[in-house]
Each structure stands twice: as structure tokens, then as C-alpha cells.
Amino acid sequence: MKKLWGGRFTKSAEEWVDEFGASISFDQELVQEDLEGSIAHVTMLASAGIISKDEAAKIKGGLNVLKQKAEQGELQYSVKLEDIHLNLESMLTEIVGPVGGKLHTARSRNDQVATDMHLYLRSEVGQIIQFVQELQKALLEKAEEHVETLMPGYTHLQRAQPISFGHHLMAYFWMLQRDKERLIESLKRINISPLGAGALAGTTFPIDRMQTADLLGFDGIYENSLDAVSDRDFILEFLSNSSILMMHLSRLSEEFILWSSQEFQFIELDDSFATGSSIMPQKKNPDMAELIRGKTGRVYGNLVGLLTVLKGLPLAYNKDMQEDKEGMFDTVKTVAGSLKIFAGMVSTMKVKKQQMEKATRTDFSNATELADYLSDKGIPFREAHEIVGKLVLLCVEKGCYLGDLPLEEYKNAHFQFNEDIYEVLDPANAVQRRNSAGGTGFKQVEAAIEKAKTILNHNEEHAVL
Helix, strand or coil: CCCCHHHHHHCCCCCCHHHHHHHHHHHHHHHHHHHHHHHHHHHHHHHHHCCCCHHHHHHHHHHHHHHHHHHHCCCCCCCHHHCCCHHHHHHHHHHHCCCHHHHHHHCCCCHHHHHHHHHHHHHHHHHHHHHHCCCCCCCCCCHCCCCEEECCCCCCCCEEEEEEEHHHHHHHHHHHHHHHHEEEEEHHCCCCCCCCCCCCCCCCCCCHHHHHHHHHHCCCECCCCCHHHHHHHHHHHHHHHHHHHHHHHHHHHHHHHHHHCCCCCCCEECCCHCEECCCCCCCCCCCHHHHHHHHHHHHHHHHHHHHHHHHCCCCCCCCCHHHHHHHHHCCCHHHHHHHHHHHHHHHCEEEEEHHHHHHHHHCCCCCCHHHHHHHCCCCCCCHHHHHHHHHHHHHHHCCCCCCCCCCHHHHCCCCCCCCCHHHHHCCCHHHHCCCCCCHHHHHHHHHHHCCCCCCCCHHHCCCCC
């Protein structure tokens, strides 16, 4: 098969070399974007008088035939034609004849592929933002059900202070809010058109880059042709944002894995998001949470991979940049799938309220309440901290908890202790009293939930795309 760029060559590459250099196995993912870009380009060529209106109409007719075939999965691609661009141009020429060769006037594969990826990421990032919101909604609904459900809060994976389970879930809502804001902000840099930059230097033809940008829904154009074809910052930014997002999902995965274990028994995941063992009949494994935790490393790898590809490249386009696509496609698929899985896991999980609350009554996570109690009576916090520490040690030696100590022991520790300490030690009171802004107090959690609802409703009313 003759290469569309083969005029200068007298020798063809061996088949295995073609296969190594070809990108069609993965860049066929960009078929719809490539066709959209071509339709906008040929429309502009006709408007600028570079080709006739009849020629443009014929070419657009052929491109629309290819669009329909692509939607129906009827296109057959050839490795010999290397990439999505040359494959489609060859197919177009078969449909409309030699006039199809005029489509590539005033355009290079360099600005063409960059345009395709901008279009692709704009669409996919918009979809991912919606998936983030769906997970936020699931977390919000579950948090609202469990404002007054008590659980131990942890630091160093050691029980620290009792908190509201709703408060814990809402921490992930706000993480995801930051993720969503980063993705929304990135659209400013994604939604810029490189089309018309040519191979690297622009073109001698009187093209109208703003027309193609408008036709494709871009906010503007790259101001420098070299930058237009060599920039992959918008992909790096997406991969970076995705890595942070996946890190948040991985942390939540780890908590779900712990909480669903026999040792914790705080939650039970729905059967739809768990698997069994081929040898141990009793097992119910949190495989989806584990898989998301594992796939986080995959997304990190895609980011580091592209950073490494780009770090030593001179301007403008280099073949190395063909390596920008597979990691991008893989990250889109991984992030979108992980978000959808998590929304389902959160919505369907069973929360074991009694087990959670029991855990708050069989530990020393209420010790800080005692220290605060003494501080309220004018005792310096450091002194109060030492007094309570000795009381905890006394409980450890006696094999009991703070609520089990008789008042006499408290009086021996400090005369300021009175009978009201047992109310202070109650986990529900301990949680309810923490009403500082952003705290775990029930009123604060309810206020946070209402604020989160307002944010989600605003986002739905003012869709990003």
C-alpha cells in the first residue's frame, strides 16, 4: 500500500517496522474527534476561498458517511496507514475521489492530532466531572443518614476521638470538591484550538483559525504555532488531577477495606461490589475497593510516563509524542470506572451503627474530653493532659475504661472532678459538644451537609459544559 507521504521515499519499511511505528491500534479512539475537526477545517477552507464550495460539499458528504460508519463500528483500519488521520483520509478518497486529497490543505497531522486530543479531553473531562458529582451525591446522602452515628476517629490508625460517621464521609465530599474544581479549572487550557498551526510554522494559505475554533466550540486559539503542536501540558494537567483524584479514592478504598473486615465490622459492602474465594466458602472480599486502590498506581504511572517522554524534547513535534495517547485513554477509562464503582459502593453499603458506637465505648478516645473539662476549670491544658494521662494508665492497669472509674479515683487525681464527668465522657456528648466551625458536632455536620447540597444544586443548574 502506497504511503500518503511516500513521494520522497524509494524503499518501504518492513511490516514489523510499520507495526512498531503505527498508532492506529489506539488512536482510532479519536475517530469522531478527527472527523469533527476535518469537517470544521474543510468548512473554513471553503469560506476562505482556498477550495470551492462544491469541493467542500463533496468532501463534507464523504466525512459524514465516515462519521455514520464510525458510529456503527463499520470502519476497518490498516496498520500500513499508520494512524487515524491517514486511515480516514484514504477512506475519504475512496468515497469522493481525488478531491479528498484537498482536505489536508493548510493542515498537518501535527496540529490535527493535537486538535483531536483537545476535543477528546474536553468531552471526557466533562463526563468525569459528572461522575465526581454522582459520587459526591452518594456520599452526601449517606452522610445525611448518619449524622448522629458514632464511630471512633483515628490518627496513626489508633483510636483518637469519637466522631460522627457522617462527618467522616463528608471529609471525602470536600476532597472530591477540590478534585472537581481542579478539573473545571483545567478546561480553560483544554478548550483551546491548535488547528491551523500546521506542522510547526503556520501556513501560507489565508486560513481563518478563529472560524475553525468557533465551529469546534473552542474558547480561543494557541497564540504560537510551535507551542500549539508541541504542547501536552493540558494532558499532563489532566493526568496530575486524575492522580490526586485517584489518591483520594484509594484512601477511601483503604477505609472501606478496613471497615468491612472482621476486626472492624463497621460496614458491609453490597454483594454487587464484592467477590468470594475459590477455596474458602466463607469469604466476602472487597475486591472492587482493592482494585481501585491498585489502579491508583497505574494512573500515577501514566503521569510519570508522559512527564518523562516530554522532559527532553526540543520544539516542535517529535515522534516521541505519539506516547501521549495510551496513558491518557487508560486514565480516562480508569478514573471514570472507579468513580462509577464507588458511587455504587457508597449507595449500597450497610452501616453497622451499633458496632461503630460500641467501638467508641471500649477505648480511651474520650480522654481529650477530660483534659478539656479540667481546662474549662482554669487548669493549664498541659497539666490537665498529664493528669488524664495518669488516669488512662490507671485504667490500663485495672483493665477498665475511663467511664468505669469511680468518682473517688477522679477526686484523687484532682479535686475539680465532679459527677458531671460521666456525662462529659459519654461519646455522644463528646461528639455533640465539638461545635467549632468544621467540627464533628451534629449541628456542624448538618450545616456542612446543607452547604454541600447548595454547591451540588448550583453545579447542576450551571452545567460546566
